[in-house]
Structure formats: structure tokens, C-alpha cells
Amino acid sequence: MTTTADYTEKIPNNVNLHEDRRLQRALESWQPNFIQWWQTMGPTLPTQDVYLRTAVNVGRDGWAQFGHVAMPEYRWGIFLAERDPGRTVGFGEHKGEPVWAKVPGEYRAELQRLIVIQGDTEPASVEQQRNLGATAPSLYDLRNLFQVNVEEGRHLWAMVYLLHAYFGRDGREEAEMLLERHSGDPDKPRILGAFNEKTPDWLSFFMFTYFTDRDGKYQLASLAESGFDPLARSCRFMLIEEAHHMFVGESGVQRIIQRTCDLMKEHKTDDVRAFGAIDLATMQKYLNFHFSVSLDLFGQEASTNAANYYTMGVKGRYLETRLTDDHVLTDSTFDMEGVEDGRIVRKTVPALSALNERLRNDYVEDCAKGLLKWNKVIADAGIAFELKLPHRAFNRRIGAFNELHVSPDGTVMSAADWKANEGKWLPTAEDRAYVTSLMGPAVVEPGKFANWIAPPQHGINRPPADFEYARFN
């Protein structure tokens, strides 16, 4: 199990695919469709090769290798984290029973649904980001973009493997559908709202990888607790890759802030647009947008689905095994914000029905950590400005807050007042046009960076920031 995957196989894997010829053939017949999708919906900037990491192992001592790879030849493999032979279901009505190596018949529909929803987000983000290579602010950033893209492709493989291996014909049909829905397609859109939004510029990309990939982290972490062991093991390995995506977002936003602050100090002005950088007020608006659409991904505050998933043992809480309660929750309550008579009120509800909200809380807490780092850059520059997470009721489309109009500081107001202020809180068409105007042709000279972003402090893996991360014909 811990041996390095055989990269001479058509589909590199650590799941002994060669022992199941039917499954192997089914996946090999899906593979050309995936490649076709990658070529038509994946990155548009042609490269000769890119310095990428490829997953080769799930063991503790090194799971990836780095090297220049021609992207169409990237090897998307299937990897499950190592099996823990003594693992038991950690929560719900099967708590303490051995985990399931196969799908329990009575939970088949729920498990398939969860896997399809997760799987749908992976190719969606590749589609959203497909044109960004053309305006990359540096080779370093281009490499990071493509690293995120190939790994989202691998995450799609991870979910498709589960669908093919455990859900028979239905699973194979769902695997096809994952390539047929497309981000923003009016007829066949992706399942979740945030994955149908555009990612038209690099500020959006960094905000997306900070806020929306972080939603991915929390969904994967709760599926990593699943009693369905192959799903849990699949998600555990995906989480290792996901960490880099959030790093790209956090460090990307931080470098834009750094550049902005440097120019503010140098020219003693807030108006850095005059110097081709992105002002802090505009960054706050992008932050407000990406945070609020990502909050919607966690679903309704009160959810019988979430309660059922938990009781069945198919989807747990964040770090379930480290929590010290009874892991059944039938007698527990949860305090949260809700809506009553058009006002935001605190209320106590049954814990089981509030699991989406609880996961959203964990997520919000995690989001706040990056802002501490970003604000430190601003404070260190001696600038009186603080980026803030907007109130969770701001700009929501899903859940109880959808019916209210709430400002970023949590004030409930009339629809007309909200509309009148919207341009102060969310990017206007003019803001977006300005940010787009900064996105010049890709900066492909090693060690050079676009004017609106500072260089990173370190390169990726070992090479310095001026390493030739991508090569062109």
C-alpha cells in the first residue's frame, strides 16, 4: 500500500486497479472523455511544460514528486490514504461499529449524492479559471494556477473512482454527467452557485482559492469522517493537496496588499489606482463577495438532510473524532443566529438539525486567521485600515438570511437602502473593469512580477522565485 504508484500504468493508482479488470476497463473508457474535457474546458494558455508536483505515494515520507511536466501528459492518479484496519464509525447510530468497505444499501442514495456534489465542484473550478493563464502576473503564479488546476482534476478522478467502483451503472452515468455540466452553462450549470460565478481576474482567483477552496476543506474534512471508508480515505488524501490551494489564495492576497501598502507609503496617498495597483477598499469589496457566496455553500442553517447524514454515519463534523461529546447528538442543542420577524436573533436549536451551521462556524473561524496576517501587513506599513469579514447575514442567497437585507456590519435594512449602498460593499462594474484593466499579458520572464503584486518571499519546493516555473515553445 505504501509503495510508490506504478506510473507505467495507464491510470496510476494505489487501489490495486489491475486486480479488477472490469473496473479498470470502465475507468479507462472514462479517461479519454476526461482528457477531451481537459482540452476543451481546461487551461487555455499553451505551455511546453510546467514545474508541477505529482502525487505518487500516500506514505509519511514524501507523497509527491516535483518536475517539469507537459500538462496534457500530467498523470492524474487515484490515491486513497492508508487504511486503518481498526477504524470504527465515529458518530451517529452506528457509532463503534466497524467502518464499511462497501456502500450500505440503505444509504446508497445519500452517499452517491454527497460524492456527486463534491465531485461537481472539482472540474467546475478548473472551468472557472481556464483563461487566467493568459494574464498571469508571473511564472511563479502561473505555475501555482496550473498546480491547483491539475489537482482539481485529480480530485475529480478521486470522486469518479468511487462512483465507478461502488455505485454500478448509476455511478458511471453520474461520472459522465460530471463532464457534461459546465460552470455558468445556462442549460447544464454546475450544481452549486459559487461554482457558476466567473473567476475573471487574479484578485478573484486568490479570493476564490482562499474562501471557496476553504469551503472544500471543510466539506472534505467532514466526509473524511464518513463511515464509508473508501470515501473517508479518499478525502483524507485530497485534504493534503487542498492545503496548497488555500496557501495560494492567502499568500496571493497578501502579496497584493503588500504592493498596495508599499505604493501608499511611497506616494503618501490612498489612491493607488493612479499607480496601477488595487486599493484596499476594492480588496474589501472582493473579500465581501467571495466570503458571502462561499458561506452559501454550507447550505440551510436548519437541515434535516444534514441531520440524517450524521445519524446514518455518512458525513460527520469537522474533526469529529477529536470532539469530546457523545457523537450522537440526539439530546444536544446548539446556539446560533437565525431570523424572526425580520430581525436577526440568537436561538437555541437541536444540535442535529444545525450541523450545516456548525460547520459554517468552524469555517468562519478559520477564514478569520488569514485576515489577521493580511491586516498585519497593513499595520506594519503604518496604515490605518483593517480588512474585515462581513457579517454572515450579508449578501446571502441560501438559508434564513436570504429574506433579509443586511449590511456588512450586521444591520438589517430595507431593500432600497441596501441597494443604495451595494456599490460600497460589493465590487461595482467599474471596480471590476478597473481590476480587469490591470490584467496585462502573462509575465513570462523568470523573476519578473506584474506591477500590482509583490514577489513571494520563497519559491515553490526548493527553487527560488526567479526559477523557470513554466517553459514555452
Ligand SMILES: [Fe+2]
Ligand atoms: Fe478540490
Ligand SMILES: [Fe+2]
Ligand atoms: Fe482546491
